[in-house]
Amino acid sequence: MAVVEVRCPECDSLNVVKYGKQPNGAQRFICQNPSCTRRVFLLNYRSKPSASSSRQQIIDLALNGADVEETARLLRLPTQTVLEVFQMLSRFSLPSARPLQNRKRVARPQAAAG
């Protein structure tokens, strides 16, 4: 059985174990060093942030309600880059990007007098 040495990118500990997989199939690891602040990490981080990973970050922030300027500031990207992704997003319908509309509305009886 081949053992791959995996070190935590944060604390350089070898005390890491496999921790499921990313949706894209990348192996996740978790650092078991109790004093480590990072914990879950991927082994195969790309050396340079690619356009697609920035886009994913932009999408994640957008889904969390960040606007263009906020996203650009947080990711240290040009506003134009963020805008382009937002415009691209608006062309597709992302089910998870829609606001929650199917929450049960509780009908409250109106009091006649306040």
Ligand SMILES: [Zn+2]
């Ligand atoms: Zn660690």
